[in-house]
Amino acid sequence: MTSVSLTETLPTRYYLDPAIWEIERHQIFAKTWVMIGLEHQLPRPGDYIAEQLAGWPVFVQRAEDGSLRAFHNMCPHRAGPIVYDTGGHQANLVCRYHGWAFDKEGMLINARDFGAEAPPGTCLTKLRAQTWRGFVFVCLDPSTPDLIEWLGGFIAECEQYPTDHYTFHSRTVRRMEMNWKVYNDNFVEGYHLPTVHPAMSREVEALQYRVEGKGDPKWNIHTAPRRDGISWSGVWGYFFPCFSFDIFPGGMAVERWLPVGKDQTDLIFEYFFADDADDVDTIVKSSEDVADEDVRVGEYVQKNLQAGLYRAGWLSPKYELALGEFHQLIRDAVDPYVDGAASPVTVR
Ligand code: FES
Ligand SMILES: [Fe+2]
Structure with missing residues (x-):
C-alpha cells in the first residue's frame, strides 16, 4: 500500500461547542x-x-x-x-x-x-x-442569491429524474440525539454501507458506491450499481447544508436533517411514488430500516464525542473525499468567527 498523507476529520469541538453551534446558525443556516x-x-x-x-x-x-x-x-x-x-x-x-x-x-x-x-x-x-x-x-x-442560482449545476444534474411526476405518499420524522453534522458526515460517505447496512448491501454493490462532485463542494451525487433483479437503483443527491433525495425505481424519498439545537436534529423523510409504482410498502420499509441503522450508529458516535476521549480521526482517501469537502465548508464558515475573531450575528 502506498503511503498518502491523511486528512484529519473535523475536531470534536465543532460538534459540541455551543459557541460554534451559534456561529453555524448565523453563518450557515441563516445564509443558505x-x-x-x-x-x-x-x-x-x-x-x-x-x-x-x-x-x-x-x-x-x-x-x-x-x-x-x-x-x-x-x-x-x-x-x-x-x-x-x-x-x-x-x-x-x-x-x-x-x-x-x-x-x-x-x-x-x-x-x-x-x-x-x-x-x-x-x-x-x-x-x-x-x-x-x-x-x-x-x-x-x-x-443570498435566488434559489435557482444558488442550486446552480445541481438543477441540470437532477433533470434526468422525473421527481415532479411522483405523488406524495407518506412522511416519517425522527428526533435524533446528535449534532446535525454527525448525520451529514454519514450521509456523504459510502464507506459504512457494508457494515451498517447489510440488507441494503445485498441489493446494491456497496463496495462500488461512488460519491461524485462536479466542482461545487455544496453538492454531490452518489451512485451504487444495482444487483440484478433487485428494486434499488441507488442514486442519492446531496445539497449543503441538509437537503438530499434518494431515487429508486418508480419513486423517490426527500431526506433532510434539520437541527433543532446543538445536540438534537430532526430527520424527515418524505416519500413520493409514480401512480403505477410496484412494491411501495417494501421500498418504504427498506428505506426506513436504513435510516434506523444510520441513526443508531450516529447516536453512538455522538455519545463518544461527548465522552471527551476523541479529538479527531482521519478520512479515507478512497471513500471519504466528499466528507472532507463538507468539513472544509464548515471550517470556512466557522473559523473566521471562532473565539471572538468576529461577531457571527447577522440576524436581528
Ligand atoms: S405578542 Fe403578539 S400581540 Fe402580544
Ligand atoms: Fe447509511
Missing part, C-alpha cells in the same frame, strides 16, 4: 436556502407550514395571489406566535398572544385595545420563500 416543506401542503390561500430552522421558528403561507410569503413566527409586541401548529390553515396574520393583526406584507394594521399607537413601521420580520420542483425553501438572508 433550507427546504422546510412541500408545495402540495399549501394548496389554498391561507394554508401554511411552520418549521424550526436551526432554532428560528419560521412559517410560509400561501397568499391570495398564489405566491408564497414567509416570516419569522414571532410578533414584535412580546414575541408571541402568529401560527401554532406545524401546518394548517389561517386566513389572516393575527398574533395568537394578544391579537395584533398584520397585513399580507407583515405590516401592523391593528394593535388590539393597546391603549396607544404602536411605533410606526412595526411589522413581522419577512423572509424569502422560493420553490424548486415542488420543494419549498426559505432563506433568512436577503443578500
Whole structure:
C-alpha cells in the first residue's frame, strides 16, 4: 500500500461547542436556502407550514395571489406566535398572544385595545420563500442569491429524474440525539454501507458506491450499481447544508436533517411514488430500516464525542473525499468567527 498523507476529520469541538453551534446558525443556516416543506401542503390561500430552522421558528403561507410569503413566527409586541401548529390553515396574520393583526406584507394594521399607537413601521420580520420542483425553501438572508442560482449545476444534474411526476405518499420524522453534522458526515460517505447496512448491501454493490462532485463542494451525487433483479437503483443527491433525495425505481424519498439545537436534529423523510409504482410498502420499509441503522450508529458516535476521549480521526482517501469537502465548508464558515475573531450575528 502506498503511503498518502491523511486528512484529519473535523475536531470534536465543532460538534459540541455551543459557541460554534451559534456561529453555524448565523453563518450557515441563516445564509443558505433550507427546504422546510412541500408545495402540495399549501394548496389554498391561507394554508401554511411552520418549521424550526436551526432554532428560528419560521412559517410560509400561501397568499391570495398564489405566491408564497414567509416570516419569522414571532410578533414584535412580546414575541408571541402568529401560527401554532406545524401546518394548517389561517386566513389572516393575527398574533395568537394578544391579537395584533398584520397585513399580507407583515405590516401592523391593528394593535388590539393597546391603549396607544404602536411605533410606526412595526411589522413581522419577512423572509424569502422560493420553490424548486415542488420543494419549498426559505432563506433568512436577503443578500443570498435566488434559489435557482444558488442550486446552480445541481438543477441540470437532477433533470434526468422525473421527481415532479411522483405523488406524495407518506412522511416519517425522527428526533435524533446528535449534532446535525454527525448525520451529514454519514450521509456523504459510502464507506459504512457494508457494515451498517447489510440488507441494503445485498441489493446494491456497496463496495462500488461512488460519491461524485462536479466542482461545487455544496453538492454531490452518489451512485451504487444495482444487483440484478433487485428494486434499488441507488442514486442519492446531496445539497449543503441538509437537503438530499434518494431515487429508486418508480419513486423517490426527500431526506433532510434539520437541527433543532446543538445536540438534537430532526430527520424527515418524505416519500413520493409514480401512480403505477410496484412494491411501495417494501421500498418504504427498506428505506426506513436504513435510516434506523444510520441513526443508531450516529447516536453512538455522538455519545463518544461527548465522552471527551476523541479529538479527531482521519478520512479515507478512497471513500471519504466528499466528507472532507463538507468539513472544509464548515471550517470556512466557522473559523473566521471562532473565539471572538468576529461577531457571527447577522440576524436581528
Ligand atoms: S405578542 Fe403578539 S400581540 Fe402580544
Ligand atoms: Fe447509511
